[in-house]
Amino acid sequence: MAVQLEFLKSILYFSDLGLAELESIRKLVFEKTADRAEVVLLEGESAANLYFVASGAVKVFKTSAEGKEQILDIVRPGESFNDVPIFDGGPNPASARTMGPVLLYGIKKNDMEAILRDHPQIALNVIKVLAKRVRHLVSLVEDLSFRHVISRVAKILFEHIGGEMGRGPRLTQQEMAAMAGTAREVVGRSLKALEEEGAIKLDRHRIIITDKEALQEIMEVTS
Template sequence: MEFEILGGLTPSERRELIAACTPRRFRRRDIVCHEGDPGDCLHLISSGRLIVRVTTPLGHTATLTILGPGEMFGEQAILSPDARRTATIVAVTDVETLTLSRDRLDQLRQQHPQVERFLTASLAAQVRRLSAAVLEALYLPVDTRVLRRLAHLARVYGGRTPHIRLTQEDLASMAGTTRATANKVLRELEDQGVVRLGRGSVTVVDRMALERKAN
């Protein structure tokens, strides 16, 4: 598995960092961490998919995104000893990750100062994701936001006809809209032969058409 976030390191640095990780496995529906838990490690996702949820100020649960192989989470856990998890992470399939503890990362930073590039790259990537999400929420029509979230999920799941297991409520939450609006967009896509809807799932039949509509 290639981790894009490690692209700034040399091959030997990447090997050493990955060798310092501890493999972990989670079964479908396992809770990897709860929002508010102490954050003591980051996870590099080797296989499987996880859903990211947070609690809103009104006490509701909001779905932010789904993460897949090659991605990571828990960057903030390595910043300070009192860091807390900012989201609840749940496995939606069987999952394998490589975990790197804060203590082990600190050792690597002392031995190899160039590992700071890894930290800088991970934080910069997080800022880019958050900035893009804010811009979309402020300036894009709601239908386009639903299409973009669905196109992103198709890339996460991969394959010619990605079978995305999530509810319309989750998709609506990711796009910052209502379930009724997400359902309307999905029904239109189904009528156009772009997707096929199932119970708790969406199968993307025509990925190219979806990408065109999302741009």
């Protein structure tokens, strides 16, 4: 399947370019397909390619020494990943895994440098993409003052218990994130941490509070 010019035009990097310029870039773009749950980038490895998601979604994440995962971003069609090491020459700062079957458009590091030299007007859009990423990561750093978020999530769970009197309000992770003033990704990790501490059990669409006292103790922790 040929790389679509229309799709290239929809990518912020290339949105200001004309058809002739897009055509010259298209020659440097290669396709890569991957199935569900394939690791397409590994943290710490040298970075060879910049990727754009053409279809599907990719999860960008860091893994701790204990194997805990923190999602940094979910990359959707039209968005890019692995930009930073392509431009600073360092290793991949995070890993990336497909969330389903994906089609990626890749550009080799050297080719991307040539594209920037040949089409310097792209630079402003690259800066916009990187600035957006910095803003997102700064916000995540703020959220990851972690114990504090866990205690806020614990409090939200406690305040929304449904019981014999009827069902409490059902909450999505997005709603919990909005209530806790944090990112959805951080709520997901907080729930897993609460489960590891034995305070709750995740049972499909139910969050079962298995140790009310433990949950209360976590609620009272502030940092």
